[in-house]
Amino acid sequence: MTRLSLPTSLHDLPTPCLVLDAGRMERNIDRMRARMADLGVPLRPHLKTGKSIEVAQQMMATPQGPATVSTLAEARRFAQAGVRDIVYAVGITPAKLPEILDLRAQGVDLAVLLDSVEQAAAVADAARESGAVIPALIEIDCDGHRSGVQSDDRDRLLAIAAALGEGGALRGVLTHAGDSYGARGEAALRACAEAERLAVVTAAQHLRAGGHACPVVSVGSTPTALSATDLAGVTEVRAGVYVFFDLVMAGIGVCDHQEIALSVLATVIGHQEDKGWILVDAGWMALSRDRGTASQDVDQGYGLVCGVDGAPFGDLIVAQANQEHGVLALRTGSTGRLPRLAIGDRVRIFPNHACATAAQHDRYHVVRGDDAVEAIWPRFGGW
Secondary structure, three states: OEOOOOOEEHHHOOOOEEEEEHHHHHHHHHHHHHHHHHHOOOEOOEOOOOOOHHHHHHHOOEOOEOEEEOOHHHHHHHHHOOOOEEEEEEEOOHHHHHHHHHHHHOOOEEEEEEOOHHHHHHHHHHHHHHOOOOEEEEEEEOOOOOOOEEOOOHHHHHHHHHHHOOOOEEEEEEEOOHHHHHOOOHHHHHHHHHHHHHHHHHHHHHHHHOOOOOOEEEEOOHHHHOOOOOOOOOOEEOOOHHHOOOHHHHHHOOOOHHHOOEEEEEEEEEEEHHHOEEEEOOOHHHHOOOOOOOOOOOOOEOOEEEOOOOOEEEEEEEEEEOOOOEEEEEOOOOOOOOOOOOOOOEEEEEOOOHHHHHOOOOEEEEEOOOOEEOEEEEOOOOO
């Protein structure tokens, strides 16, 4: 942790900037750990949300992992920080295999993800040529959301495993319940969690029946991790956005606004009283263009506006966003009143999607329930 040389307040920071409430983050981490303990399944946290060594060290069970990443930049940075057990949970391409081999040669147990015979053959060829093992997981499509093999497509599963077995090493199966982001209510979330579990367990059974070891059965999304009631047959859970939560997660119903740990600090720079607007210096360059709540019951625009204390101003949202300007206005249909915010006043804006908003910034200004900044934690991006 990098401590500031002098106490600094949120009122003194240049804006826009990223604020992380460490107390909320720690409670979110504790909540997920307790949930996994109740279900009896280890957690392999996804580090893509934070992209920060300091955040990762709090999320992981040990300094060595286990961990999940979504880019090779993450794999490199976390490997440099001592993480040794990593799943790269995005489909592998042949051009990335030399770097996979390099990281494995450094002592990092880095596994890749694939869903085709072509990818499996490339992994097997690279492993054979290098004389080194490249462990791989087969991605399973549990809900038609994105990529992966259908769990009942036994022939394709066995063909991929056979191609991989010619030089690679099948480690297991992995899925992500992307449709859980569209679920509403406990019953729907539990159904997504069970569909996710059943898909990978079924795929693992097909592989084992075909003579292939399948030690890892991996599931993961924040909504399903917090909603599952039975994870029989699952060996690990991956989740990531729970560390900060965001407005999409609140709209799904897996957290409330008091649990959102991430916000963007902005300053009031003007008013358009006849339009009911307050202008701030945080546009989409600071907030991202993510409009993930637009399809939910409550549309939060580009973010929910709070005071410096992190308490929302009722129905005040970022209704419009230009590159460097945010337009604050009351939600359509609101009967509330605009808060009295003078030029120079500060607000904090909860993001729709924590990953996308954090990606616009290179550091976290860490607070703990008040406006005193206790640390600055660097974050990184890129691929």
